[in-house]
Amino acid sequence: VLLSEPGGLLEKLILSGSRQILVEVEDPVASLLLQKISSFRQFSDDHDVLTWFFLSPTKRQVIEAYHPVSEHRIYFSKYEYGSNTSGSTVEVLVKVPDYSVGLVPSAVLPSPKISPGEKIVAMYTWKPNTDLQALSVSSLYNLGGLHLKVVTIRGAPFMNVHFENNDDNQRKQKNLRSCQQPTNYTGFLKDILDIMAQHLNFTYELYVVCDGAYGGEVNGTWTGIVGEVYYGRAHLGLANLANTEPRQQVVAFATTATSYGGAG
Numbered sequence: 001v002l003l004s005e006p007g008g009l010l011e012k013l014i015l016s017g018s019r020q021i022l023v024e025v026e027d028p029v030a031s032l033l034l035q036k037i038s039s040f041r042q043f044s045d046d047h048d049v050l051t052w053f054f055l056s057p058t059k060r061q062v063i064e065a066y067h068p069v070s071e072h073r074i075y076f077s078k079y080e081y082g083s084n085t086s087g088s089t090v091e092v093l094v095k096v097p098d099y100s101v102g103l104v105p106s107a108v109l110p111s112p113k114i115s116p117g118e119k120i121v122a123m124y125t126w127k128p129n130t131d132l133q134a135l136s137v138s139s140l141y142n143l144g145g146l147h148l149k150v151v152t153i154r155g156a157p158f159m160n161v162h163f164e165n166n167d168d169n170q171r172k173q174k175n176l177r178s179c180q181q182p183t184n185y186t187g188f189l190k191d192i193l194d195i196m197a198q199h200l201n202f203t204y205e206l207y208v209v210c211d212g213a214y215g216g217e218v219n220g221t222w223t224g225i226v227g228e229v230y231y232g233r234a235h236l237g238l239a240n241l242a243n244t245e246p247r248q249q250v251v252a253f254a255t256t257a258t259s260y261g262g263a264g
Helices: 009-015 029-039 060-065 168-175 188-200 224-230
Strands: 020-024 050-055 072-077 090-095 120-126 146-152 160-162 184-186 202-208 236-238
Touching: 029 072, 072 120, 146 224, 188 202, 224 236
Parallel strands: 020 050, 050 072, 146 202, 146 236
Antiparallel strands: 072 090, 090 120, 160 184
16 A cells, blocks of 8 residues: 555455555655554454555654554554565664553553553564564563552462561551551562563552452352452452453453363
8 A cells, every 4th residue: 555645454455355465655644644554443244354564764753653553563663665675674673562551450650651552672683585583572562661560369389478567457457458468478479470570671569459269240249359459459460360251251360271180
């Protein structure tokens, strides 16, 4: 698609059944199209992902105009379509999402704010007549120091909780919870959380769910860890938690499961 103006391009392409689109464009048309793509969220009943590949001599519009959304996968390159680039390597770029946007409960970036959403990173390299070569994508999943709330439940060997012999009321007040909170955690899932925090660049507050439940629907209300996440009191639930169909309707589960027989 060679663009001179965006017009109703997005809707036309969707109606035509297109799912992979190559665009050669310059500013200001690029910015207008990118803004429209960002705002066009649900474009089909089956929720297919629309893949765009922008060929543009500049990268500035990437930062200013595009806000990543799940329905669109957008790649950028400074490669000029039709030019003689035989033997030269081209970087294929993506924009890092601002992971703080839309989080419930809200989470703030440390000061001074260095938002991941202000960055673009190289995800692949490419040469004409060759396949894409994947690069390390660790920078794509940098959460920029976000502070997350993580809810858990006692259950060895996944999560062990430890208490010190000091004033319980002070501990409750400090943690702003309605039940006594541990002063230390150990276990398999705690180790995984620490590794994730290091590699994805986030900090966290870990707390035990006060009703002692993994999570079920009781009289229309979700309890336990599932309830804490569903009602926006925690960002993550960390436990040997069974991935059941009713729970899938209200919270998202990790693709890689850590539960095993006897999961709660």
